[in-house]
Amino acid sequence: xxxxxxxxxxxxxxxxxxxxxxxxxxxxxxxxxxxxxxxxxxxxxxxxxxxxxxxxxxxxxxxxxxxxxxxxxxxxxxxxxxxxxxxxxxxxxxxxxxxxxxxxxxxxxxxxxx
Amino acid sequence: xxxxxxxxxxxxxxxxxxxxxxxxxxxxxxxxxxxxxxxxxxxxxxxxxxxxxxxxxxxxxxxxxxxxxxxxxxxxxxxxxxxxxxxxxxxxxxxxxxxxxxxxxxxxxxxxxx
Numbered sequence: 731x732x733x734x735x736x737x738x739x740x741x742x743x744x745x746x747x748x749x750x751x752x753x754x755x756x757x758x759x760x761x762x763x764x765x766x767x768x769x770x771x772x773x774x775x776x777x778x779x780x781x782x783x784x785x786x787x788x789x790x791x792x793x794x795x796x797x798x799x800x801x802x803x804x805x806x807x808x809x810x811x812x813x814x815x816x817x818x819x820x821x822x823x824x825x826x827x828x829x830x831x832x833x834x835x836x837x838x839x840x841x842x843x844x
Numbered sequence: 845x846x847x848x849x850x851x852x853x854x855x856x857x858x859x860x861x862x863x864x865x866x867x868x869x870x871x872x873x874x875x876x877x878x879x880x881x882x883x884x885x886x887x888x889x890x891x892x893x894x895x896x897x898x899x900x901x902x903x904x905x906x907x908x909x910x911x912x913x914x915x916x917x918x919x920x921x922x923x924x925x926x927x928x929x930x931x932x933x934x935x936x937x938x939x940x941x942x943x944x945x946x947x948x949x950x951x952x953x954x955x956x957x958x
Contacts, residue, residue, distance in 0.1 A: 830938040835887030
């Protein structure tokens, strides 16, 4: 979806390196999410943010941190990457109103940790 | 614990035949149920949702889904499959009484054979 962009689209890094994945959106949504997708495991929530001053851990936040720099920007960091963080990472947004409003996903970042 | 099960990793169907992608859920309270589709190298796209009301929900691209409370299921259906429907399909649930996040199934890969 062009309204939600992620950079980089692909990244190969080495164990122990710090890496940042960035997400930007032009939908004007307050809520933003980071998921990882692994084959056979589906999508799992890492962190989410309901507004600029709100950050919440998801089910698999260990080893990750986030920053909500502005309403439109939500970054995910791996402070010291490890091989089992190799996955496809998605950013998503949702609008005001019900928390269960449908989410809009970015195209994903494929991260490989060697 | 909240969970979503998609019992079939792979579904194959001939073009023109009806298709069904299965989803069952386990949540406390009433579920809000969703289907998303993921095409290759793309993020997830919203297809349809059930919040309340009529158990049969119609969505994008001719898809529909039926909420069955007694069987705790929300199967995705389409009367006549197209080759372009080939994609990865995810079921998701948002628990109404404890919810602040979605729980996704592991995904079902649908292949429509010409």
